Amino acid sequence: MKIVFMGTPDFAAKTLEVLQKSSKHTIAAVVTQPDKPNGRGSHMQFSKVKELALFCQLPIYQPKKVRAEEFVTILKEIAPDVIVVVAFGQILSKEILEIPKYGCLNVHASLLPKYRGSAPIQWAIINDEKETGITIMKLDTGVDTGDMIKKKVIPIDKKETGESLFEKLSQLGGPMMLEVLDELEAGVAVFEKQEDALSCSTKKLEKEMGNIDWSKSAKQIDCLIRGLNPWPSAYTTLDGKILKIWDGNVLEQEYKGADGEVVRVEKGSFFVKTKKGVLEILEVQLEGKKRMSTDAFLRGYHISVGTLLGK
Numbered sequence: 001m002k003i004v005f006m007g008t009p010d011f012a013a014k015t016l017e018v019l020q021k022s023s024k025h026t027i028a029a030v031v032t033q034p035d036k037p038n039g040r041g042s043h044m045q046f047s048k049v050k051e052l053a054l055f056c057q058l059p060i061y062q063p064k065k066v067r068a069e070e071f072v073t074i075l076k077e078i079a080p081d082v083i084v085v086v087a088f089g090q091i092l093s094k095e096i097l098e099i100p101k102y103g104c105l106n107v108h109a110s111l112l113p114k115y116r117g118s119a120p121i122q123w124a125i126i127n128d129e130k131e132t133g134i135t136i137m138k139l140d141t142g143v144d145t146g147d148m149i150k151k152k153v154i155p156i157d158k159k160e161t162g163e164s165l166f167e168k169l170s171q172l173g174g175p176m177m178l179e180v181l182d183e184l185e186a187g188v189a190v191f192e193k194q195e196d197a198l199s200c201s202t203k204k205l206e207k208e209m210g211n212i213d214w215s216k217s218a219k220q221i222d223c224l225i226r227g228l229n230p231w232p233s234a235y236t237t238l239d240g241k242i243l244k245i246w247d248g249n250v251l252e253q254e255y256k257g258a259d260g261e262v263v264r265v266e267k268g269s270f271f272v273k274t275k276k277g278v279l280e281i282l283e284v285q286l287e288g289k290k291r292m293s294t295d296a297f298l299r300g301y302h303i304s305v306g307t308l309l310g311k
Helices: 010-021 048-055 069-078 120-126 162-170 173-186 218-227 294-298
Strands: 002-007 026-031 036-038 043-045 082-086 104-108 114-117 131-138 148-155 200-202 234-238 241-251 262-265 270-273 278-286
Touching: 002 010, 002 069, 010 026, 010 048, 010 082, 010 162, 010 173, 026 048, 082 173, 104 173, 114 120, 120 131, 120 162, 120 218, 131 162, 131 173, 148 173, 218 234, 218 241, 218 278, 278 294
Parallel strands: 002 026, 002 082, 082 104, 114 200
Antiparallel strands: 036 043, 104 131, 131 148, 234 241, 241 278, 262 270, 270 278
16 A cells, blocks of 8 residues: 555654555655754754654655645645554644545544543543553544544553553554554455444643642542653642652551641651542652652651641
8 A cells, every 4th residue: 555654753653663664555655743943952853753754764744734735735646545644733634534545544542432632541541541542543524533443452550651551552553553454455444433422532731730639539649640651740849849749659548637748757758648548659859850769859858747738
């Protein structure tokens, strides 16, 4: 097949790498988001997909608006058999969706119809799901509403973070897409409509989401910490400074006191009361300092029982 690949971050690059290594298919073009300035020097930063495409010497396009008439004309001239879309970052028009013979296929990091929209990996952890996976679907004009072709389910580990789950799921998309392409060519692909009644949509992650509400349960807070690791990260305040919480341990013990109050301090950790249960803090990062174990942190910073976090 002649493929046009559309994608931008690391997650997408993993699928492009698998497709590029397949001798059976040809990557006719790679479409990725425009370069962005990064850092104090405002040096232009390439997307991970562009870096890989440059290494593989693939044709690259970076339209500001993929729906623009001039770029749609380019796509029609390329005449791909299929367009593979992975975390591209722009919405495709109906005109683009109708260009390839086999349509536009998307690698989505959830078990559709659950978690349509952005950040499905993080939200699955935040919401304490027990499993997630990858869905290969055919794009339509809705947001992740197209027919499903293939799914793969994986469990979410007890200590799973957004980063670790991202890595696991990113390895699945490429091989699954190759299977789907073979099935489409052979005319044996099975399309399954999504049940809208079972759907739930996610919202974009914002930094403010990481502000820990200690009036929630220890379990809910732990899920937030893991889901927002590494970005935007969960945080509270300690003595007027931002304290990021990177790792914790949920305990069912109950203590008297206010939510967010430090109720116990040991050599390697301290314990914070929540609405239900206690959260043992295992890894932190104080504003202006490096990320470190709580054991190392407590050797240089005194926290006493009764300290109130988030105030």
